[in-house]
Amino acid sequence: MIKALDSATARTVLFFLLLFTGLFIVKRYNYLLFHSLSDLFVAVVCFGTFIVAWNARRYSDIHYFLFLGIANVFLGFILVVHLLSYRGMSVLTGFSSNPPTQLWIAFRYLQSLSFLIALFFLNRRFQPFPVIAAYAGITALTLLSIFAWDIFPDCYVDGSGLTPFKKVSEYVASAIIVVAIVILHRRKEMFDRGVFALIVSSYAVMIPAGALFTLYVDVYGISNALGHFLLIISFSLLYRAVIQTGIVAPHRLLFRNLKRSEEALRELNEFNESIVENSRDCIAILDLEGRVQFMNRAGQALLKITDEGSFRNVPFGDFWEGEDRRTALDVIANAARGSVGSFDGYRSSFDGEPQWWSVIVSPIRNAGGETVRILATARNITRRKQAQDEVKKRTEQLEETIEELERFSYSVSHDLKAPLRAIDGFSRSLLKRHGGQLDEDSERRLNVIRDNVRTMGCLIEDLLSFSRSSRKQMDRAAFNMAALIDEVWAEIRTANANREIEFRNAVTLPGYGDPALIRQVVVNLLENAVKFTRDRKPAVIEMTDHCAGRDVAYSIRDNGIGFDMAYYGKLFQVFERLNPDLYEGTGIGLAIVQRIVQRHGGRVWAEGRVDEGATFSFTLPKGDMPA
Template sequence: MSGTQPSAIRPTLTRWLRDRSFLSGLAALLILMAVLGTVMRHNYLLFHLCVELFAVAISMTIFTIAWNTRDTNQSPFLAFVGLSMPGIALLDLLHAIAFPGMNVIGEASPNQSTQLWIAARGLQAAVFLAAPLLTEKRLRAGDVLLIQAAVVACTLLSIFTFRIMPDSFVPGVGLTAFKVGAEYTFSAAAVVACLLLWRKRRQFEPRVFGLTFAGIALLAPQELIFTLYTDPHGPMNALGHFIKILSFYLLYRAIIVTALQNPYDLAFYRMRRSEEALRDHLSGLESLIATRTAELRESEARWRALLECSNDWFWETDERGRFTALSPRVQESTGRGGAELLGFTHADLLDRNRPEEDFPALTEALHRREPFRRLSFPLASPGGSARWVMVSGTPRYDGNGTFLGYRGTTSDISARRQSAEAARQKQTMAALGSLVGGLAHEINNLLQPVISLSDLARGRAGEDRKLHAYLNAIHDSGVKARTIMRDVLQFARVEVAESPPGNLEEAVHSALELAASSMPVSIEMHTRLEPGLNAVTITATELTQVLLNLIQNARDAMPQGGTLTIDARSLSLKERDASLRQLSEGDYVRLTVADTGTGMDEATRQRVFDPFFTTKPVGKGTGLGLSVVYGIVRNGGGDILVESTLGRGTSFIIDLPTAPTGGPGQTTHGMLVHGEGVGR
């Protein structure tokens, strides 16, 4: 039987009326009461004895069931009621044999019989009142029997030995005030017991609860009726006994029949209740789990979306510093997926060909298991292109304080560094341009008389060969110095010139023809020019000069031979990428001159555009070639980058804005083609 939810009395009565066993028992009870009614009219003593013996038999049967199921019965209420029945049965039996006319014990007076009745009903009311309060507390059977025996013993001593119990019935007068007051008290106790039992109804099997509740409830009218009779053999006394029969019958149905027909329902009702409560709890738990799972999925989706939107990549390592998890964004920086890098360490990502920067501090923090923030180092990447990353991390520990590894983020700061480097280069070149331009003007002014006067002096030197040699040396040195100053002024770009935009394809072919005579056969030259390239903002002459400088630089970097590649293609720079390089958004042509020569270290690469900086021996170069290239490109509104790795070659990447269709001197980006201060 399931159900721990007894509701209204009407459904309970409906179930009883549909229960054949209950109806058959009720029919038997009615027949019994009819027989007893017949007996009562002929022999009241026999009627009274039968009623009391009926109650005694039921009480002892209930006790027998409770005693033999005391170890398995899960209901403290039913166990306590059952174990308390022997005392009630004994007092009812003594009341029956002490009834007037029986002449079995004592004086067989109405007073003693009534006192025993009061004792029995008082004990019964106390048991019913205490039982609902003990539904959650199990008492030991021995304790219940001991307390019961003490109460019965004290009652019998007060009636038969010490005679201190107040009179209950006085012949010729009737019931005493004590007896009437006690009956009212028992009736009130029965009502209170029913209220307490109702509050505990969910702890009972519905059938057992309904029958037990009705059996206890009948105690109230029963006791009220026993305040109305004046003759122990009168009809009111008989009516009270009929109600007693019905009350005990209901208790009989609640405990005995249920225990015999469905013993497990009675003995393990709490287990069933716990099972159903557990089932309800599991149902609620499943709902809670479903809700929490949905919330976790939503949170996971939210964090995954944030992870995918982030420019950083996230990682975890084990206690030995090996990567155990990496986000997909790592492939954009390293060129390898996260699965390929599992088992790698940060040391495996370091580019050993460049300065380590903050990597020693990173190694020290990992060794000490300390958190670290914003430490940068060069990243080994495919193709040898220069890339830098910035890492932050924090150690992980479990609940026992055991070190598990690190968790952190890595940012690709290559574009940021390139932008900062471009800004630094621009500022440096601007300062140097101003300085060098001013010096070049002053030196040019000083060189003019040297060249002019030495040329004039040669015409007046006569036949003095030695003097002619001196004057020729002075004149030639002045001319060479003026040529150098012209390059310096080209770098400084202090003069303004307007020329038509240059055609890149023509400039490439022209530069290759001019450089062919000085190019050794050990160097292979390749060109990859996109068809239909637009004209750029610098002139064809400037383009040729830029290309010649870069080709000569590549030739000098490949003394043992190699490959020189010139690549040109169209490019569209969006605002974000353009702003990082301090350019304007628009269309560009990307010119790349790459060699497979000796390459440069990071320190050299950062100074490669500085005026008068050269790695060539004294007398082999002025250090102005790449400076002039930088000045031409920047004054044309473009930008130049260099990527290089020792032993693997160098690539110069030039982005030049396309020229407008309107005319010379104006770019599509709103900048002058030439002019002082352009790009500075």
């Protein structure tokens, strides 16, 4: 490639050497012919850039070159008029050397401004005919101002040379070109590197050319000739940038963004192919009839396929049997109509290994939204299916065990209650019949027996309640929590009529859950509050509520003995009691509260300090008050 570039560069250098040698020889013998050939070359390049850009306007995604092409066709026309009016041409006679110099300055202003304005169309498109009309109008006004109205500023005075206006205009035009080059450099990523270098070089050469065109006194002078040599170089570079590149490699010039899009699309396709081939799922492409056209390597490995012919053009439905086959055919038919579907099915590998699959079937659409292919993605879920079957089996076994435990619990409670009732009954009968004959210690022992029997009975009932609290079918509904609390408290107050208790029910928000289970929660918490405030006169118990996000929090506060937070971890555990010697109980009540609240999706917690009371709180999901 480097050799090819060196060869092309050598040919270019040789071409310019021969061109400039020939023009130099022509200049020495006939300056007018040299000037005419120079201007004609520039005009031809101008017309050529227009032809290339105009014919590609419908396909090019960069209108920058179209704008320059339209400008150049009028620049070429002005340059031809400049050539024909040049002194000695004998075409447009009756004029001094001023009009052709004026036309040159008009050319310079129009060229530099067009180069600058074209930058606005790097990312924009425009309607060409209004632009053509505008340039035609500017060109016509320029010619009229020079040849008819004589209002264009003088640029050359015979015998004196160039006017200050002409010299200043050359530098102004060069300054505009410098500004345009700086702006263009910031957007160079939009151009092919070679094309960008040629365009910038072409206009950059016009800067020293303009400086040379400010130095001559005679229109046939050496500085004028050197300026024309640079002018030829400038438009030779423009020729290579636009005409030669536009014909030989149009994607570098006019379809730069299209080429980038193609490259991006190719990279995207390669990326997608990489994803498909490296996926662990089975990915298949089907035609609209449901026949398999492609399957990735992972799919072939999972199905133990060794020959592509065993699946190519095979209907996807034939991979399944029974109800799975009918489902697959329905899903494929829906995908052909543009819908996405899925199903789980059984399909063994080609060597007979049992396999379960989760399949998603979706349409593949073209740019117009029409379904042209079908994509089937199948994930091997055999392990998940086996795990689910194992879980189901274990669940059934666990349910059977739980049923046996429930039957055992009922049997135990029934069988234990009978002897307990007998012991209590015989003890009571013995005390009643022979109470007067027993000594004090014997009577005390019988009472201890009866107390322990009652404790055992309570323990059995609590254990059964604890067991039922986790398995009872819940009937969720909204209910009046304040009314439920009042009802529970009325029962507790009756059982503690001799106590001095102040109870305040400040609950206003409704409850939502199983009213029977929530009633058990309230009963246990209020009974605890009454129990641990028995040494307070008066005992103060208050129940409040507040919103806590999506839940309602209920709290029961008392002024009882409280507890040490260091033992908080024992509060809600079965059989754990913080004051077993001072207060009666089985240690199951708070465990029941926690289990019921958790089944409702809430939580329960407590706060307390020794001798300063305690607060127990729980949450329930929000609900509406019952009608």
